[in-house]
Amino acid sequence: MAQTTELDRQSLEKIASFFKVFAEPTRLAILQMLRQGPASVNDIVASLSTSQANISKQLKTLYEADLLTREQRGTQVFYSISEPLVFDLCELVCSKLNRRARAESAVIYEI
Amino acid sequence: MAQTTELDRQSLEKIASFFKVFAEPTRLAILQMLRQGPASVNDIVASLSTSQANISKQLKTLYEADLLTREQRGTQVFYSISEPLVFDLCELVCSKLNRRARAESAVIYEI
DNA sequence: CCTTAATATCACCGTATAGCGATACGGTCA
DNA sequence: TGACCGTATCGCTATACGGTGATATTAAGG
Numbered sequence: 569m570a571q572t573t574e575l576d577r578q579s580l581e582k583i584a585s586f587f588k589v590f591a592e593p594t595r596l597a598i599l600q601m602l603r604q605g606p607a608s609v610n611d612i613v614a615s616l617s618t619s620q621a622n623i624s625k626q627l628k629t630l631y632e633a634d635l636l637t638r639e640q641r642g643t644q645v646f647y648s649i650s651e652p653l654v655f656d657l658c659e660l661v662c663s664k665l666n667r668r669a670r671a672e673s674a675v676i677y678e679i
Numbered sequence: 680m681a682q683t684t685e686l687d688r689q690s691l692e693k694i695a696s697f698f699k700v701f702a703e704p705t706r707l708a709i710l711q712m713l714r715q716g717p718a719s720v721n722d723i724v725a726s727l728s729t730s731q732a733n734i735s736k737q738l739k740t741l742y743e744a745d746l747l748t749r750e751q752r753g754t755q756v757f758y759s760i761s762e763p764l765v766f767d768l769c770e771l772v773c774s775k776l777n778r779r780a781r782a783e784s785a786v787i788y789e790i
Numbered sequence: 791c792c793t794t795a796a797t798a799t800c801a802c803c804g805t806a807t808a809g810c811g812a813t814a815c816g817g818t819c820a
Numbered sequence: 821t822g823a824c825c826g827t828a829t830c831g832c833t834a835t836a837c838g839g840t841g842a843t844a845t846t847a848a849g850g
Contacts, residue, residue: 575707575708575711577704577708580704580707580708580711581704582776583701583704583707583769583772583773583776584701584702584703584704584706584707585702586772586775586776587698587699587701587702587772588698588699588702590694590695590698590702591695591696591698591699591701591702592695592837592838593688593691593692593694593695594838594839595695596686596691596694596695597686597688597691600686600691608796608797609796609797609798610795610796610797618838618839618840619839619840619841620796620797620798621797621798621799621800621839621840621841621842622838622839622840623797624797624798624799625798625799625837625838625839626838627797627798628798628799634779640797640846640847642795642796642847642848643794643795643796643797643846643847643848644795644796644797644847645796645797645798653771653772653775656771657768657771657772658694660764660767660768660771661694661697661698661764661768662694664697664764665693665694665697668745703807703808705808705809719826719827720826720827720828721825721826721827729808729809729810730809730810730811731826731827731828732809732810732811732812732827732828732829732830733808733809733810734827735827735828735829736807736808736809736828736829737808738827738828739828739829751817751827753817753818753825753826754816754817754818754824754825754826754827755817755825755826755827756826756827756828791850792849792850793848793849793850794847794848794849794850795846795847795848795849796845796846796847796848797844797845797846797847798843798844798845798846799842799843799844799845800841800842800843800844801840801841801842801843802839802840802841802842803838803839803840804837804838804839805836805837805838805839806835806836806837806838807834807835807836807837808833808834808835808836809832809833809834809835810831810832810833810834811830811831811832812829812830812831812832813828813829813830813831814827814828814829814830815826815827815828815829816825816826816827816828817824817825817826817827818823818824818825818826819822819823819824819825820821820822820823820824
């Protein structure tokens with residue numbers, strides 16, 4: 569036996585759910601935008617090419633995954649990243665894909 | 680402007696696809712098992728409660744994401760983890776969920 | 791109040807995919 | 821070659837979910 573513990577199905581499902589949050593380009597685009605600071609829903613809608621309904625839906629997903637904080641100011645709602653893991657995860661994966669891409673072409677990913 | 684570069688939609692889709700591979704409990708279970716060393720398809724089928732067809736399908740997904748290597752020995756095929764990033768990713772997420780879980784109950788995740 | 795703006799929710803559609811049983815494929819050995 | 825074992829693929833079903841337009845909700849201003 570190693571130093572590892574077998575994860576049961578339920579734990580694996582939790583981990584999978586966590587990864588699933590990052591497995592959608594629209595949500596990644598939102599996270600990327602929020603990296604530069606808090607933004608209102610309208611700000612996000614203005615900079616992404618999808619409907620307001622969809623932005624709200626994806627924000628809810630991110631919020632319920634405890635990745636975002638929510639602050640209401642008047643009629644506007646500002647979201648911001650609350651979980652530093654977001655940056656770690658993106659760096660890890662992006663630098664990986666970056667290396668992989670450089671091995672094939674000249675495309676460079678950065679975040 | 681910060682030190683960041685905006686990722687276009689295509690890059691975000693690549694990153695999302697990468698995360699999607701990790702977003703399924705069965706695939707995570709396979710990765711967890713392969714952490715202890717190479718295993719044949721039958722080995723994996725024996726230790727997971729899903730069909731051989733499904734195992735083969737998920738192995739293909741993992742293989743095409745360049746996470747696994749494939750070695751045929753007779754009629755058997757042995758798979759093993761080829762991408763160290765797998766460990767980094769799991770550690771990052773598991774330790775995170777571990778911390779989060781400890782904040783709520785006494786459940787401990789380890790991998 | 792009434793209007794308007796900002797956000798959230800609803801009902802729905804279309805697509806992607808996990809999972810299964812059945813079957814095909816490819817080695818090995820008699 | 822024929823039988824058998826291990827693996828991959830096929831056709832299919834059921835379900836999850838991203839995306840949309842329409843509508844509800846909530847807050848500020850007149």
